[in-house]
Amino acid sequence: MKQHISNQLFILSFFSILIFSSCKDDSQKTEIETKPTTPKVVEKKPLIAYGINLDNYLVKKDTVKRGETFGTILDQNGIGPTTVYNITQSISDSILNFRRLNFGKPYVILKTKDSLQKPTHFIYEKDRINYAVINLKDSIHGTTGKKPVTIKQKEASGIIKSSLSQAIDDAGLNYNIALRFSEIYQWTVDFFRLQKGDQFKIIYSEKYINDSIYAGLHEVEASLLRHKDRDFYGFNFEVDSTTGRTDYFDENAQTLRKFFLKAPLEYTRISSRYTKRRFHPVQKRWKAHKGTDYAAPTGTPIWSTADGVVIKSSYTRGNGKYVKVRHTNKYTTQYLHMSRRAVNVGDYVKQGDIIGYVGSTGLATGPHVCYRFWVDGRQVDPYKQDLPDAEPMAEKLKPAYFDFIKSLKSQLDKIPFVN
Structure with a gap:
């Protein structure tokens, strides 16, 4: 009997210790869980654009409306004509040409945050990357900048x-x-x-x-x-x-450019090639056609096929409006039937420069340019000439060139073709 009572006392003591320990652990856990934490302070990054902290200003964004000028825009924002005149006289056209604010271009006006809301900056986006900033404060000046690219x-x-x-x-x-x-x-x-x-x-x-x-x-x-x-x-x-x-x-350091372009424009089709005998669609008789006719929509730009000097920019009944360019003592080209000429006699033009626009003036049945080609004063078919290349690469540059293209060519060769 004593032994039984003793065993019961032992069991009760054991469970008492477990309960006490359990309560003690729970109280410690509760104390840890309820411990206050310090909230993290997230610093707000300043809004920087055009090299200016925009947080310091009221920001007005807009685009140039049709018919608006720099003066009318600033007038709408409380800046009078005298100040506008002073600004336009103080800022160089290389920073901003105030006469050429283009329709649809974005601009930004920054104003003070006080009750006056006085304009402090005019920002004009010339394109997606380049912009001009005109400081309208006491010291008027302008700067240009580029967005990070x-x-x-x-x-x-x-x-x-x-x-x-x-x-x-x-x-x-x-x-x-x-x-x-x-x-x-x-x-x-x-x-x-x-x-x-x-x-x-x-x-x-x-x-x-x-x-x-x-x-x-x-x-x-x-x-x-x-x-x-x-x-x-x-x-x-x-x-x-x-x-x-x-x-x-190319891979051998040979230039891809030729002295002459293949054609003087982006054409739809070649409607007539150089030939000694062709039935003229207007004059209704057989005669030589010493040119290449490129059909294209009216207004398509016509390029000079090589560098040269304009020696004729005129009109005749047969040629219509035309331009003639001397490239060297050996080569001359002519471009007929233009709707409009874009160069004058004496102008120096580079290869690819626009010299006129496709039309159907003179003896022409539809919009095209007749391209004529002279070698040593004789009209020839340009497609049958062994024309010179453009200026070759200097020999001293070739070692650097071959080193430069080595990895690029390897990368290019690894790109799979589409089949």
């Missing part, structure tokens, strides 16, 4: 089914890439004769504002066009470190 490199490939522009679109690329691509190869490939199944690969870079907002094509760094089972490489390389001028060369 990130350059991102990308790769792409495609296949020609109908046209280059369609192939670029099928590859999900920006149309500006098609324009740049055609510029690279315009001296060596006739893009109106691309064949179904021709392929291309490119390495290009794009501009992004604040690392996220697309701001346009930066450059095509390298390209490969497979046309008629032949590979045409193109690498963009700086040939003048002083001016930053670049040009495209």
Whole structure:
């Protein structure tokens, strides 16, 4: 009996210890859980744009309306004509041409946060990246700036089914890439004769504002066009470190440019080629046609096919409005039937400069440009001439060039073709 009582006392004591310990642990846990924590203070980052802390101002954003001028915009914001005149006389056109605020362009006016809300800055966005800041305070002055831009490199490939522009679109690329691509190869490939199944690969870079907002094509760094089972490489390389001028060369450092462009415009079709015998559609008789007719919509820009000096910019009954350019003592070109001429006699034009616009003036049945070509004073067919290349790469640049394109060519070759 005593033993039984003793056992009961032991068991009661044991459970008492467990209960006590359990209560003690719970009280400690509760005390830890209810301990107050110090809240984190998150500092608000200042809103910096155009090199200014916008938090310090009232910000008014708008766009230039049709018919608005710098003066009317500032007048609407409480700045009178005398001050506007002083501003326009104090700020150089290189910072902001106040006569050319373009319709639809964004601008920002910053004002003081007090009851007067006095304008302190006028900010005009020239494009997505470049802007001008006009300080309207006591000391009037202006500055220019650029939004922070990130350059991102990308790769792409495609296949020609109908046209280059369609192939670029099928590859999900920006149309500006098609324009740049055609510029690279315009001296060596006739893009109106691309064949179904021709392929291309490119390495290009794009501009992004604040690392996220697309701001346009930066450059095509390298390209490969497979046309008629032949590979045409193109690498963009700086040939003048002083001016930053670049040009495209192939894998052997040969320039892709020729002395003359293949054609003087972006044409729809060649409606008539150089021939010794053609039935004239207006005069209704057989005669020589010593030119190449490129059909294109009225108003299409016409380019000078090479550098030169304008020696004629005139009108005749047969030629209509026309321009004639002397390139060297050996070569001369002429462009007929323009709707409008864009150059005058004595003007120096560079290859690709606009010299006029397609029309149907003179003896013409529809909008086109008749392109004529002289060699040593004799009219010839430009498509049958062995025309010179543009200025070749300097020998001293070639070692640096081959080193530069080594990794680019390897990267380009690894991009798979689209089949």
